[in-house]
Amino acid sequence: MRIAQVAPLSESVPPKLYGGTERVVHHLTEELVRQGHDVTLFASGDSLTRARLEAICPKALRLDPNCIDPLAAHVVMMNRVFKQKENFDLIHFHIDYLHFPLSELHDVPVLTTLHGRLDTPDLVAVYREFPDAPVVSISDAQRAPLPWINWAGTVHHGFHVDDYKFYDQPGKYLAFLGRISPEKGLDQAIAIARRAGMKLKVAAKIDRADREYFETKIKHLLDDPLVEFIGELGFPDTNKFLGNATALLFPIQWPEPFGLVMIESMASGTPVIAYSRGSVPEVIQDGVSGFIVSNEEEAAEAVGKLGKLDRLACRKDFELRFSSARMAHDYLAIYEKLLRTEPTVITRFPEDPSWLKSA
Numbered sequence: 001m002r003i004a005q006v007a008p009l010s011e012s013v014p015p016k017l018y019g020g021t022e023r024v025v026h027h028l029t030e031e032l033v034r035q036g037h038d039v040t041l042f043a044s045g046d047s048l049t050r051a052r053l054e055a056i057c058p059k060a061l062r063l064d065p066n067c068i069d070p071l072a073a074h075v076v077m078m079n080r081v082f083k084q085k086e087n088f089d090l091i092h093f094h095i096d097y098l099h100f101p102l103s104e105l106h107d108v109p110v111l112t113t114l115h116g117r118l119d120t121p122d123l124v125a126v127y128r129e130f131p132d133a134p135v136v137s138i139s140d141a142q143r144a145p146l147p148w149i150n151w152a153g154t155v156h157h158g159f160h161v162d163d164y165k166f167y168d169q170p171g172k173y174l175a176f177l178g179r180i181s182p183e184k185g186l187d188q189a190i191a192i193a194r195r196a197g198m199k200l201k202v203a204a205k206i207d208r209a210d211r212e213y214f215e216t217k218i219k220h221l222l223d224d225p226l227v228e229f230i231g232e233l234g235f236p237d238t239n240k241f242l243g244n245a246t247a248l249l250f251p252i253q254w255p256e257p258f259g260l261v262m263i264e265s266m267a268s269g270t271p272v273i274a275y276s277r278g279s280v281p282e283v284i285q286d287g288v289s290g291f292i293v294s295n296e297e298e299a300a301e302a303v304g305k306l307g308k309l310d311r312l313a314c315r316k317d318f319e320l321r322f323s324s325a326r327m328a329h330d331y332l333a334i335y336e337k338l339l340r341t342e343p344t345v346i347t348r349f350p351e352d353p354s355w356l357k358s359a
Contacts, residue, residue, distance in 0.1 A: 001335065002038045004091040005029045005051070006081055006099070009073050012060040013047040017234040018178070018205055020260050021115045024157050024327075025094050031160065031328040040087070042077055054080065074098055082106055090335050097123075100130040109338050111136060111152060117257055119145040134338060136331075139279035142257040153334045156282070157258055158327030159318075163236075164267035166315045167243030170306070173199040173228075175245035175270070177238060177261045180218055181210045183254035185275070188296060190221050192249055192273075195300035198226070200249070203241050205232035243268035247290070247306050250274035251299060259283060262290075266318035269311035273302045283322075289314045 005028065011019035014026035025041070026049070032039050033050045041047065045055035056077040061067040078099050081091060085108040093099050093112045103110045113136045127133075127149045134152040137143045143151060174196070176189045186202065193200035202222070206214050222229045233241055242248060248265040256278030263283065265272050272290035274280045286292045290309070291302035 001332075002040075002087060002089045003032060003335070004040045004042060004081060004084070004088045005032075006077065006091065006093045006095060007041065007043040007047075008095050009044050009057055009077065010060060010062045010070065011044075013041060013043040013049060015234060016046070016060065016063065017232045018203075018238065021094055023159075023235070023260065024113075024115070027157075027159050027324040028327055028331065031324040032332075035328060040084075042081055054084075056080065078102055082108075089339060092331070092335075097126050097130070097133075100126070100133055103133065104130060110134070111334065111338060113138065113155070114142065115257065117255065118142060119255060136334065138258040139282050141255060141279045141282060144255070152338065153330065155327060155330040155334070156322060157260060157263065158322045158324045159263065159267060160324045161267075161319050164239050164264070164318075165236075165243060166267075166269045166312075168269060168311055170246040170270070170311065171244040173201045173245055174303070175242055175248045175265070176200060176202045176204060177233070177242065177248065177264075178204055179210065180204045180206045180214050182213055182217075183252065183256075185251035185253045186218055187221060188251035188253070188275075188299075189249040190224065190227055191296050192251065192299040192303070193226055194224065195296060196303040198246070198303060199228065200226060201228045201230055201241070201245070203230045203233040203238065238264060239268055242270050245270050247303065248272045249299070250280070251296070252277050252280070254278065256280060263318055263322040266290075266314050266322065269315045271306060271309045271311070271314050273299050273306075275299075285317055289317045 005025055007013050007025040008021055011022040013022045015022045029039055029041050029049055029051050039051035040054055041049050041051040042054045044057050044060045046059040057073045061070045082102050085106055090109045111134055134150050136152055137154045140154050174193050176186055178184050180186050242265045248270055250272050252275050258279050262272050266289050272284055274284055276292045284290045284292055293299045293302050
């Protein structure tokens, strides 16, 4: 199959530091190439891929001090994508709804994975204007605000299993990984660590939009002797950071669409203590890959029960449910359905671990 993958330009594919959507696009693209598909990746010029790279800008926009208007590069990218439409059987977009007006004017099959939150009121008008645009959710929970749009399926994210080292022994600290923003709950993570009397290491980036929040609400909390702020990490440093932790704290304050850090922690063998919001119940198996809790008190109690969990079982859960092979399998089924090559029924991915080894 000839497939175009269209990534955001904020980060490279894969990201140099910590990026979400671009990391998913990387694992999907490389797995599709590995399976023999002809893939073109539209991304920043500093991306690394075995696919054909169509570089839109020299480097990731977030790390480019000369970038003032990131929308401009995305407009250029959309134009280049559709100029090449004859080269593709299907175009898979990861840039939300930016391409909808152009997609409606062209006859090439398109699919869009929605990677962000959907509970913003402004989105209702967009999807009413483009009701036929086929979209994929990254969790069933993500669909809740817009259950009526043209859902083509739900595909949970996945990583290449062999990329992640398994750590069989827990470390002596709790971990927080991701972004420092109100919805991610770093203040809650610090409170949990204090209550549990355990060290917390924080590896997180601070986006421009969240700088004021960091300065006014978080910075003073980092003075606690139990808290160590490391800053932003990229892969494979995140694998080591998580693998050497006792647990990942994920006290989210919003309807999390997916939460890549959860499966990255599971891949390392490190269980997750997470608040039961958004996708969390779809990702974490309570009592296997971590504990699902409701508040700070329950989270601190869960820290005391971490010794009951098997880190190998945590890793095996990742291998079974969140591999890039499974992710590509699910997307290919949706691609085939959209292309109408045959009356395809999207079957459930086989839950036999031996399938992963033969894929």
